[in-house]
Amino acid sequence: MSGTVHLVGSGPGAPDLLTLRAARLLERADIVFYDALVHPETLALAARAVKVAVGKRSGRLSTAQRFINKQLIDAAHKYQTVVRLKGGDPMLFGRAQEEIDALMAAGIALHIVPGVSAAFAASADLQCSLTRRALARSVVFATPREAAGSRENTWARAAAAADTAILYMAAGQAQAVSDALIANGVPASRPAVIVENASNTERRIIPANVGSLHTAAEHIGDGPALVMVGEVYADITAAGLEWPVSALPTRAPVTP
Numbered sequence: 001m002s003g004t005v006h007l008v009g010s011g012p013g014a015p016d017l018l019t020l021r022a023a024r025l026l027e028r029a030d031i032v033f034y035d036a037l038v039h040p041e042t043l044a045l046a047a048r049a050v051k052v053a054v055g056k057r058s059g060r061l062s063t064a065q066r067f068i069n070k071q072l073i074d075a076a077h078k079y080q081t082v083v084r085l086k087g088g089d090p091m092l093f094g095r096a097q098e099e100i101d102a103l104m105a106a107g108i109a110l111h112i113v114p115g116v117s118a119a120f121a122a123s124a125d126l127q128c129s130l131t132r133r134a135l136a137r138s139v140v141f142a143t144p145r146e147a148a149g150s151r152e153n154t155w156a157r158a159a160a161a162a163d164t165a166i167l168y169m170a171a172g173q174a175q176a177v178s179d180a181l182i183a184n185g186v187p188a189s190r191p192a193v194i195v196e197n198a199s200n201t202e203r204r205i206i207p208a209n210v211g212s213l214h215t216a217a218e219h220i221g222d223g224p225a226l227v228m229v230g231e232v233y234a235d236i237t238a239a240g241l242e243w244p245v246s247a248l249p250t251r252a253p254v255t256p
């Protein structure tokens with residue numbers, strides 16, 4: 001017997017930001033392999049499944065990717081419905097390709113379910129469009145995090161060229177991010193904002209600009225955070241910490 005492995009996006013954290021397809025799959029899953037960022041309520045939907053933590057949070061104890069691949073293949077030989085839950089959308093900075101390649105090479109049936117990526121959850125929290133008319137017509141998703149054997153790191157050039165740049169896995173190296181952007185021609189005054197724990201009740205929103213990213217990053221905790229850069233954040237930067245974020249989780253509309 002060989003089951004199917006479903007690579008499923010669990011969304012940005014809030015358990016009700018899961019797709020219906022993901023919820024239904026979890027309900028009938030035999031085994032679930034999940035990342036550190038998956039909410040316990042989401043996991044609880046998999047009532048009848050064996051649950052295996054394969055958490056990967058940078059700088060913390062993690063399960064080697066090759067071992068995860070092997071576990072998925074072994075599980076598919078044993079169970080009908082194998083779910084691999086990944087934070088946000090599985091296809092963005094989620095090492096999905098390693099798992100896809102390994103499963104395909106092993107001849108295992110594969111199905112992928114998209115999820116709400118952190119960039120979209122953070123934009124919703126900020127009530128600020130990534131592509132605000134007249135200010136932004138391009139968005140870049142980038143990360144300064146280098147993988148072993150990666151190609152020449154061109155993230156900063158791409159981020160500098162975009163109207164809006166969303167940087168994943170970047171808040172922990174805010175000074176280096178700031179330096180790299182400035183070295184690529186971004187003015188230190190370009191507006192920025194750091195959003196930690198987007199979509200969750202413990203979310204934090206720290207207004208900044210490119211030159212002050214390091215100081216801004218000191219205000220965040222150890223939750224996942226995005227660095228967002230672009231003129232679309234000018235109002236947030238201008239308002240500074242006075243920017244109204246107190247009424248979370250459902251904020252009243254911001255009055256200009």
Ligand code: SAH
Nearest residue numbers: 087088089117118168169197198224225226
């Ligand atoms: N596949 C995921 C990204 C995985 S990389 C997605 O589509 O969202 C992990 C990084 O995502 C974190 O370092 C952080 O930069 C970002 N991230 C994930 N969840 C987040 C959240 N709730 N709020 C802010 N950033 C988040």
